[in-house]
Amino acid sequence: MLKEKEMKELEIFATKIRIETLRELGYLGFGHIGGAMSIVELLAVLYGKVMKYDPNNPKWEGRDWFVMSKGHAGPSLYATLALKGFFPMEWLKTLNQGGTDLPSHADRNHTPGIDMSTGSLGQGISMGIGIALGHKLNNRDNYVYVLLGDGECQEGQVWEGALYAGNTKLDNLIVFIDYNKQQLDGYIDKINSLGDLRAKWEMFGWHAQEVDGHNIAEIYEAIQKAKETKGKSSVIVLHTIKGKGCTFAEGIELNHHMKFTKEQVDEAIAVLQKELEEKERDLR
Amino acid sequence: MIKLVKERKPDPVMMRDVYIDQLIELAKEDPNIIVLDADLMHSNATYRFMEKYPDRAFNVGVQEANMMGIAAGLSATGKIPFTHTFACFSTRRALDQVYISIAYNRLNVKMIATDPGITAAYNGGTHMPLEDVGFMRGIPTVTIIEPVDTVMMKGLLKDITYTYGPIYVRVSRKSTTRIFEEGSRFEIGKGLTLRDGKDVTIVATGIMVAEALDAADLLEREGISARVVNIFTIKPLDRELIEKCAAETGAIVTAENHNIYNGLGSAVAEVIAETHPVPMERVGVKDLFGEVGSVDYLKKRFNMTAQDIADSVKRVLSRK
Numbered sequence: 164m165l166k167e168k169e170m171k172e173l174e175i176f177a178t179k180i181r182i183e184t185l186r187e188l189g190y191l192g193f194g195h196i197g198g199a200m201s202i203v204e205l206l207a208v209l210y211g212k213v214m215k216y217d218p219n220n221p222k223w224e225g226r227d228w229f230v231m232s233k234g235h236a237g238p239s240l241y242a243t244l245a246l247k248g249f250f251p252m253e254w255l256k257t258l259n260q261g262g263t264d265l266p267s268h269a270d271r272n273h274t275p276g277i278d279m280s281t282g283s284l285g286q287g288i289s290m291g292i293g294i295a296l297g298h299k300l301n302n303r304d305n306y307v308y309v310l311l312g313d314g315e316c317q318e319g320q321v322w323e324g325a326l327y328a329g330n331t332k333l334d335n336l337i338v339f340i341d342y343n344k345q346q347l348d349g350y351i352d353k354i355n356s357l358g359d360l361r362a363k364w365e366m367f368g369w370h371a372q373e374v375d376g377h378n379i380a381e382i383y384e385a386i387q388k389a390k391e392t393k394g395k396s397s398v399i400v401l402h403t404i405k406g407k408g409c410t411f412a413e414g415i416e417l418n419h420h421m422k423f424t425k426e427q428v429d430e431a432i433a434v435l436q437k438e439l440e441e442k443e444r445d446l447r
Numbered sequence: 448m449i450k451l452v453k454e455r456k457p458d459p460v461m462m463r464d465v466y467i468d469q470l471i472e473l474a475k476e477d478p479n480i481i482v483l484d485a486d487l488m489h490s491n492a493t494y495r496f497m498e499k500y501p502d503r504a505f506n507v508g509v510q511e512a513n514m515m516g517i518a519a520g521l522s523a524t525g526k527i528p529f530t531h532t533f534a535c536f537s538t539r540r541a542l543d544q545v546y547i548s549i550a551y552n553r554l555n556v557k558m559i560a561t562d563p564g565i566t567a568a569y570n571g572g573t574h575m576p577l578e579d580v581g582f583m584r585g586i587p588t589v590t591i592i593e594p595v596d597t598v599m600m601k602g603l604l605k606d607i608t609y610t611y612g613p614i615y616v617r618v619s620r621k622s623t624t625r626i627f628e629e630g631s632r633f634e635i636g637k638g639l640t641l642r643d644g645k646d647v648t649i650v651a652t653g654i655m656v657a658e659a660l661d662a663a664d665l666l667e668r669e670g671i672s673a674r675v676v677n678i679f680t681i682k683p684l685d686r687e688l689i690e691k692c693a694a695e696t697g698a699i700v701t702a703e704n705h706n707i708y709n710g711l712g713s714a715v716a717e718v719i720a721e722t723h724p725v726p727m728e729r730v731g732v733k734d735l736f737g738e739v740g741s742v743d744y745l746k747k748r749f750n751m752t753a754q755d756i757a758d759s760v761k762r763v764l765s766r767k
């Protein structure tokens with residue numbers, strides 16, 4: 164169980180990630196805002212509490228790995244890594260500009276703290292399985308966390324990976340699904356429904372859980388349960404809201420990639436800033 | 448140094464057996480060597496590695512894309528994964544995974560792609576990769592190697608294992624014509640002059656090396672002196688050697704077990720066009736789909752015999 168104070172700190176961290184993500188995207192005026200915002204609480208829990216890592220030595224052998232298979236959510240992961248000191252906050256101003264080390268999709272060749280390059284959907288789960296196998300073979304107890312998008316689960320490779328890992332004993336592999344119910348072209352249920360994701364993964368032999376993906380305590384608890392489950396890979400379906408916490412993106416059908424004005428960004432940041440101050444006051 | 452056999456004939460041992468024995472040998476010293484296969488362990492002889500090292504061999508089932516991704520992940524943790532499947536599946540079926548998960552990530556995976564070109568024989572057109580070199584040539588960092596016979600395979604495997612980066616090994620799994628004597632040495636990236644000649648150079652790869660040498664014999668009887676070069680590293684190409692051959696013999700014929708588009712012939716043509724333009728012809732499949740049949744039948748069907756090479760040489764010489 165997370166202590167009340169820890170939980171509040173993680174909530175503050177999450178709000179900071181949102182603010183920095185908005186600033187980062189704001190310099191350009193367009194970007195993958197929806198799916199970057201829906202995973203913020205997960206990032207806060209992973210990088211604020213759960214994962215072992217060393218910002219000064221991103222390739223540290225003892226670290227836990229994170230494969231963000233939905234590579235387009237790069238901006239909020241970059242904000243998280245910058246806040247944790249993997250690279251200077253200044254870098255966030257360079258997102259997607261020519262020569263940047265922060266490209267729109269996560270890239271291990273450029274960004275300290277990115278374990279695998281992703282962007283072509285469906286591939287992260289297989290890479291995650293390979294990493295988990297590698298850790299087992301190397302007798303290391305590192306965890307591998309893989310984050311899939313929900314639209315991404317329409318890719319056949321996801322189910323190849325689900326089937327294969329379901330037949331192994333890779334209990335060092337924990338997969339999250341950002342189930343925000345929207346994909347680039349709109350609502351998933353109108354395009355190619357995923358149905359009962361948890362039941363599907365259970366049928367594939369996984370330990371499966373479903374939580375509110377914006378509830379820090381629930382995410383943390385689910386990860387703990389996943390770790391306690393031996394001999395099986397775990398999946399945690401995060402019920403989330405695409406564009407969560409961003410005034411101009413939340414509740415919009417086509418918020419996968421948006422253009423936005425400086426005013427919209429400033430307004431969204433102001434709302435979050437207020438929220439942050441309240442949370443910080445509350446913590447004191 | 449290389450030495451050629453006096454009499455070229457089919458090898459009594461299968462390529463796959465020589466390969467897997469050598470890999471088993473290397474794996475004895477190196478626990479990082481991992482074998483992955485996608486339900487072709489009995490075709491590729493990888494089951495023998497699995498028998499020896501059950502903890503280091505994985506059969507993922509019929510999941511080529513997943514296999515390539517898993518290999519990428521294993522490589523990221525310091526392992527040296529060898530993937531195995533037919534060349535058609537290793538490319539067409541999992542190309543994006545090879546491109547992104549492996550190559551773009553700058554990882555270290557060895558892709559053993561069996562049954563290239565017409566050696567897919569009785570599996571027929573659907574299984575006959577005549578375009579795989581083209582796919583792989585288009586991916587930065589990928590090295591493409593086509594071992595000619597068992598001596599070369601055995602000789603190269605250690606370098607393939609310990610040369611960092613994705614390496615695509617395009618290789619017959621069954622009996623190949625023996626070209627090299629035991630003890631021959633090979634270096635990745637260096638072409639081999641198998642026979643000297645002054646009128647033309649035949650640049651050949653894979654199963655077409657034996658045909659090229661036969662063609663040179665045929666031509667000799669007609670007073671034509673053909674040099675035979677084996678390019679077994681299709682990428683990076685030994686540009687220097689090709690340039691030299693163009694300059695010294697003034698005509699080039701390529702011979703490959705692949706579509707004449709995007710394979711060895713195209714690669715050689717690029718070098719010649721850029722450095723030393725001379726008359727050239729390409730022997731290979733002329734932009735057709737594969738068909739079913741024996742390798743000998745298919746060589747005739749697609750005009751890939753020694754006689755076809757000799758005919759190409761005569762045409763190219765008439766344009767000199």
